[in-house]
Amino acid sequence: MWMFRPLGVYRPQSDTFLLARELCCDGIRGSRVLDLCTGTGLLAIIAAYAGAESVTAVDLEGRAVLTAWMNTRLRRVPVRVLRGDLFEPIADEVFDVIVANPPYVPSADAPRRVRGRAWDAGRQGRAMIDRICAHAPGALAVGGTLLMVQSVLCGVETTLNSLRRAGLKASVVARRTQPFGPVMRSRAAFLEAQGLIHPGQRHEELVVVRADRN
Numbered sequence: 001m002w003m004f005r006p007l008g009v010y011r012p013q014s015d016t017f018l019l020a021r022e023l024c025c026d027g028i029r030g031s032r033v034l035d036l037c038t039g040t041g042l043l044a045i046i047a048a049y050a051g052a053e054s055v056t057a058v059d060l061e062g063r064a065v066l067t068a069w070m071n072t073r074l075r076r077v078p079v080r081v082l083r084g085d086l087f088e089p090i091a092d093e094v095f096d097v098i099v100a101n102p103p104y105v106p107s108a109d110a111p112r113r114v115r116g117r118a119w120d121a122g123r124q125g126r127a128m129i130d131r132i133c134a135h136a137p138g139a140l141a142v143g144g145t146l147l148m149v150q151s152v153l154c155g156v157e158t159t160l161n162s163l164r165r166a167g168l169k170a171s172v173v174a175r176r177t178q179p180f181g182p183v184m185r186s187r188a189a190f191l192e193a194q195g196l197i198h199p200g201q202r203h204e205e206l207v208v209v210r211a212d213r214n
């Protein structure tokens with residue numbers, strides 16, 4: 001699907017598409033959907049096309065928010081686009097489906113430029129994932145589902161255990177192994193030094209975690 005995407009806004013790619021497939025499989029007709037970390041708004045638009053009752057898209061970056069807003073207007077789909085930090089703009093609303101492709105790339109420094117904020121996520125890559133695991137259970141309606149994509153490098157068991165401790169039924173529902181892209185290649189030495197990859201490893205596995213609230 002063509003998307004308006006100015007420089008500095010995350011280009012939808014393999015992690016977006018892996019998550020999109022699960023979102024479409026999920027039978028979201030009539031659901032209240034929250035797309036956290038929306039970027040171009042592609043996942044929010046897919047949810048709207050799939051018949052969601054309402055769709056809310058959130059991003060921290062003004063440029064992404066404007067981009068998502070334009071893309072939803074160009075397609076004439078009713079998506080509420082909000083700017084803010086993860087769950088902060090939606091206060092105490094609850095959703096039937098929360099979909100998230102957060103930044104999850106391990107990084108030595110805090111992101112200095114807007115582009116880096118699309119993927120940099122602290123030394124273990126878990127800065128955003130841990131916050132989503134902590135807050136998503138409270139933002140899910142009874143019977144609701146969280147779908148989140150991440151790299152195996154930043155600890156899938158940690159994600160699953162955290163969601164299970166919060167009372168959700170969590171499992172991995174999709175996987176894809178791929179060669180490192182340019183960002184991961186440029187960090188290979190750091191990732192090796194952190195013990196996050198084996199020496200010489202230049203591929204990673206992406207997974208979609210699904211967590212259901214009973």
Ligand SMILES: C[S@@+](CC[C@H](N)C(=O)[O-])C[C@H]1O[C@@H](n2cnc3c(N)ncnc32)[C@H](O)[C@@H]1O
Pocket residue numbers: 010011012013015016036037038039040041042043058059060061064084085086101102103117118119
């Ligand atoms: C990996 S991109 C995913 C974009 C889009 N969902 C996709 O799959 O193509 C992560 C997005 O998270 C946004 N982001 C980073 N920190 C955030 C935060 N604290 N709250 C909300 N969005 C954030 C970035 O601006 C970026 O658009």
